[in-house]
Amino acid sequence: MPQIIIDGQRIEAAAGATIIEAALLAEKTIPHFCWHPGLSVAGNCRMCLVNVGFPKKSPDGQPEIDSDGNVAIQWGPKLSIACATPVADGMVIDTEGQRTEHAQHAIMEFLLINHPLDCPICDEAGQCKLQEYAFMHSNGKSRFIEQKNHKDKRVPLGPNVLFDGERCISCSRCIRFADEIAKQPALTFVQRGDHVTIQTFPGMEFDSPYSMNVIDICPVGALTSIDFRFHSRVWEMSFTNSVCPGCARGCNVKLGIRDNELQRIEPRTNMHVNEYWMCDAGRLEQYPYVNDNRIIEPSIKGKSSDWKSALESCADILKAYKPSEIMIIGSARGTNEDIHATVKFARETVKTHNIDFLEHRDPIFADEFLRLADRTPNHAGAIALGLRPQDHGVNADNLAQRIAKHQVKVIIAVQEDIVGHPEFGANASSVEHIIAIASNHNATTQNASIVLPASTYAEVEGTFTNIDRRVQLIEPAVTTKENERHMGMKMSRWDKLGAFNDRWTQGERRNSRPTWKILTGISEACGHAMKFTSAEDVFNDIALHNQHFKGMNYASLEENQGLRLDKASEKEAKAVIYVSHVLKPQV
């Protein structure tokens, strides 16, 4: 293992690692634009130039000592780029000295020659690497007085990505991403020289299902999201850690919230799951799910109601029927806490064996990278927690027949549109009562006797178990009437200091509750109280009673970026978290 010295700090680097990688392991970030740990090395931005040298040796092989008594260093004749120079034993690297700084100032001046400096308009402002380095690694002066180059602006590269040629600093991150990660080599440099710009090949468009990642990795605002454009400045949003519920992969994401509305979803680095990436559907499908068409209050037979009477009428319905006539359809879309509460509710409160969940498989959605056919985020959790019929209870396959035979008269549908279901939708509407626990309006909620508004994943604390059986924590980002005083919710400056009469604080507060809380409420109304007061309470109950979850708790899940079922005690190698855009508010 080569030993190197970076700014006087002696570190042991992996053999074959480049200087920038070795420095990152020592928690030292060398300024860079084009380098990205998930992509190949291009070495074209020259921002990571560092001063590299080796100890001088006297003819007898001993290190030479200078007049101050230090080891004399033979510095290289020119600077080296840290992203492409492999470390060697004894290497001395200076990332902060005068020579390095001079090079950084020169590179910044060069990159800013043709940059339009339209930060007030640009969506990237506030999370821009160029802005950040102009602040940290530039002398703030330009000798360029000539006319700047004008290039094409607002060019759509694909359905989701808009390109602004003037802002581009030609780092080629997007080109390499398209080639190496998205596997759709659609982008290239054209007109090399000072008119260089990026285009798609003729007749092609960059419509890969992962195309929007280039927006995140673009160090400047050259690539912006068509969907998001100008919705909010980055510093006006609060960012909460969450997990994408779009498929069973469970990509780690950050939810950007402004005025209590979900504005932006972006990937969060987790080397065990999604590395640095996520798919476009994971973003675009979630905005309408969280923001639009939401059920905002409980209702009984279409008339709006309050929680107490809605839960009591649920209990009345459940008491009026035999347990074998009641079917509970849980959901693999819910958190582990929701599923645990559903199972416990079925077994202890209703005492029925009729409990199952529906699979949502979409083979067209799947690909070889992140996207999976299973469109539910918690399938593995539903299996591990036993969301399955017992003793020949009714299951999803024979539900249609049993309804037709009038053996099932009440359906509790958790987060599932059973009336809209192609197989038993027609039958499902003919049962005597449907109790719908749902977050968005659909055919089921229109036919339901009682509708109980459920919080979405953006509003709850909980855990999902992904396809690799990794249990990952999600935190509430959007405020509802139920979680308004939740401890530790991420808040922007406006959220923190807004008063009741400020218009921006008047975003909609939905009267929804997490599913586990709704089921706890019904069981209380039935007189068989499940004593859960918080999501953590439910999870601790799971960890206590379920072998698979043994040894897990919220703190350890957060610390380790999730733990695998049955393997909570096995320590995994901790990965270095690379954050591309550092200046961005990390709240």
Place this chain on the structure above:
Amino acid sequence: MNIQHNIESERMTFWERIYLPEIGRGLALTFKQMFQPTFTRQYPEEKWIPTGSYRGRPVLVLEEEGERCVACGLCSRVCPALAIEVRAAETDKVKERYPEKFEINMLRCIYCGFCEEVCPEEAIIMSKDYELVFTNPQDAILGKDKLLIPIAQLQDRLEFLRQYR
């Protein structure tokens, strides 16, 4: 007993104690003022027009081709009192961005002028308007309709700012 006496009535002379000469002097000053030039104004019939250096209500500059503001949100960020709320949207103009909503809550505003100072487009400036009366808190939140002022009316302030650029 070691007590220090310093009582006003004991310090005063006889003439001071009877007050009458002092009342006479006071009234003399009062009557003298009647014949001096007046400084007070008959507001609101007679109004004071401030100079360009005055920091009144912040307004948005309206040019012939439209507003200057590109909704960058810096004024909103720098505002120490959180008086400003900006929502941006896209246009087809060269400057792709414009404020779809721009509200200043005049009950929060402290007239510090930071918004004017930070504005990269010289789009929000302090006006001479000091007449701010509202009958309910909602009226005090001024939208774009009240904030946009034609550039011709703002020349004094723009010239003043030019001196210090």
